[in-house]
Amino acid sequence: MPLRVRLTLWYGTALALILIIFSTVLYFVTARSLRDAVDESLEETAAAAVRSLEERGFLPLVNEDELMSQFPELARIDKFFQIFSPSGTITIRSPNVKQHEMPLSPKALEVALAGRTLLEFAKYPKEPPLRLISVPIIFRGSLLYIIQVGTSMDSVEATLNRLLLVLLVSVPIALAVSLAGGWFMAGRALRPVDAITLAAQRIAGGDLTQRLTVPASADEIGRLTKTFNGMIDRLETSFRQIRQFSSDASHELRTPLTVMKGETELALRRPRATDDYKIVLESNLEEIDRMTRIVDELLFLSRTDMGEVKMERQPVPLDSLIEDLHRQASLLGHERDIQVVLRATAPAAVLGDELRLRELFLNLLDNAVKYSHPGGTVEIALTIEHTQAQVTVTDRGIGIAQEDQSRIFDRFYRTDNARTHTKKGTGLGLAICAWIVESHGGQLKVQSKVGEGSSFTVKLPLAPAAAKRPLTPS
Numbered sequence: 408m409p410l411r412v413r414l415t416l417w418y419g420t421a422l423a424l425i426l427i428i429f430s431t432v433l434y435f436v437t438a439r440s441l442r443d444a445v446d447e448s449l450e451e452t453a454a455a456a457v458r459s460l461e462e463r464g465f466l467p468l469v470n471e472d473e474l475m476s477q478f479p480e481l482a483r484i485d486k487f488f489q490i491f492s493p494s495g496t497i498t499i500r501s502p503n504v505k506q507h508e509m510p511l512s513p514k515a516l517e518v519a520l521a522g523r524t525l526l527e528f529a530k531y532p533k534e535p536p537l538r539l540i541s542v543p544i545i546f547r548g549s550l551l552y553i554i555q556v557g558t559s560m561d562s563v564e565a566t567l568n569r570l571l572l573v574l575l576v577s578v579p580i581a582l583a584v585s586l587a588g589g590w591f592m593a594g595r596a597l598r599p600v601d602a603i604t605l606a607a608q609r610i611a612g613g614d615l616t617q618r619l620t621v622p623a624s625a626d627e628i629g630r631l632t633k634t635f636n637g638m639i640d641r642l643e644t645s646f647r648q649i650r651q652f653s654s655d656a657s658h659e660l661r662t663p664l665t666v667m668k669g670e671t672e673l674a675l676r677r678p679r680a681t682d683d684y685k686i687v688l689e690s691n692l693e694e695i696d697r698m699t700r701i702v703d704e705l706l707f708l709s710r711t712d713m714g715e716v717k718m719e720r721q722p723v724p725l726d727s728l729i730e731d732l733h734r735q736a737s738l739l740g741h742e743r744d745i746q747v748v749l750r751a752t753a754p755a756a757v758l759g760d761e762l763r764l765r766e767l768f769l770n771l772l773d774n775a776v777k778y779s780h781p782g783g784t785v786e787i788a789l790t791i792e793h794t795q796a797q798v799t800v801t802d803r804g805i806g807i808a809q810e811d812q813s814r815i816f817d818r819f820y821r822t823d824n825a826r827t828h829t830k831k832g833t834g835l836g837l838a839i840c841a842w843i844v845e846s847h848g849g850q851l852k853v854q855s856k857v858g859e860g861s862s863f864t865v866k867l868p869l870a871p872a873a874a875k876r877p878l879t880p881s
């Protein structure tokens with residue numbers, strides 16, 4: 408069942424219940440208070456009659472004319488009068504009781520004999536009921552007579568019937584009007600949901616450029632729309648990244664294959680000396696190594712994506728790790744006449760995976776050496792800033808343009824500058840570095856200027872025990 412129908416039905420049922428309860432209560436409260444008003448007026452009239460009789464010393468009335476002159480206020484059309492003897496027979500009655508005999512009911516007589524007043528209904532066919540009050544007049548302990556005042560419930564009945572009619576007509580009309588209103592409102596409220604469904608269908612059809620128009624209101628629909636658009640933004644970005652990544656990966660793997668194919672075809676064109684074959688095979692081996700590196704790094708990254716790479720969490724003494732890496736990088740730099748200098752170290756331990764941290768700093772040092780000019784200097788420094796260990800690798804090499812600095816951490820991204828500077832490199836190193844730093848809860852930042860050099864800074868939280876560790880001379 409559509410939501411709109413369900414909402415309207417719920418709403419309608421609730422409203423119908425409320426209206427029915429309300430009308431019922433209204434009807435009965437009104438009936439009750441109208442009857443109470445009648446009773447009160449009867450009681451007042453009877454009390455006035457008793458008072459007058461009292462003033463006359465309870466002398467019995469002789470006829471109706473005497474009665475009328477005694478109680479002129481009782482001669483009103485809406486009330487009538489009867490006076491009964493203690494045996495219950497009528498002695499006098501007011502002239503407006505003409506229709507039929509109205510003897511005293513046995514109940515009224517019984518109650519009067521007991522000295523109490525009785526209010527009762529008297530019903531005659533095809534007539535509105537009568538309301539009667541019977542008051543005993545007791546003088547010196549004996550019942551003199553019984554005064555009965557009565558009135559027709561005619562106007563009360565008529566009022567109640569009119570009320571009933573009004574309710575019977577207006578409740579269904581009110582219900583119908585508000586159901587129609589509810590149906591309209593539900594339709595209005597749900598219209599954006601239809602729009603979202605349509606857009607979602609188009610998006611599911613492959614069009615990720617689709618966005619929903621965000622309504623001005625900050626209500627549920629507005630939030631849903633914003634969330635939905637945000638989700639599509641992220642989907643679009645990651646789809647684009649995946650597409651870019653696949654094309655980059657194929658491209659990076661294709662280049663060495665093209666080189667190998669070309670060289671091999673050239674070598675096979677005519678018979679050659681053994682040394683020439685050796686040269687080709689060695690060159691091919693280099694390309695194979697390169698491809699192996701790319702595939703290994705890709706595999707590693709895809710395992711990190713799937714959360715399959717486990718990280719140790721052991722205290723790692725960064726100072727000795729950096730000293731060790733400094734020696735290793737010095738050898739790397741030696742080949743290209745680049746000096747690697749250890750500027751500063753401080754005793755620092757971080758919680759993490761020593762092998763991965765080694766890989767992180769070696770990648771940064773390898774880049775620094777690789778993108779330096781021969782005769783240049785690479786500096787490495789380990790300092791402590793508040794609760795963090797900070798490792799900086801600085802070079803005076805080719806540098807990175809401002810607009811490239813955010814992209815060098817993307818997979819396969821290499822600046823044109825870097826590509827012309829060296830053929831070595833896969834463009835995956837910094838992506839791996841970023842992942843290692845992130846999974847150690849640290850930050851990796853770059854500062855660089857084209858032609859002046861670059862500085863990569865790694866910040867890692869210190870192991871909690873590091874502060875207490877005594878400084879041991881190494």
Ligand SMILES: Nc1ncnc2c1ncn2[C@@H]1O[C@H](COP(=O)(O)OP(=O)(O)O)[C@@H](O)[C@H]1O
Nearest residue numbers: 774775778815821822825832833834835836837
């Ligand atoms: N020290 C550096 N100096 C200049 N450019 C750098 C440096 N380190 C990284 N880059 C740039 O970032 C890119 C990505 O680095 P990386 O992922 O390590 O790839 P690779 O080292 O294989 O080129 C490099 O291709 C280069 O353009």
Ligand SMILES: [Mg+2]
Nearest residue numbers: 770774836837
């Ligand atoms: Mg690298």
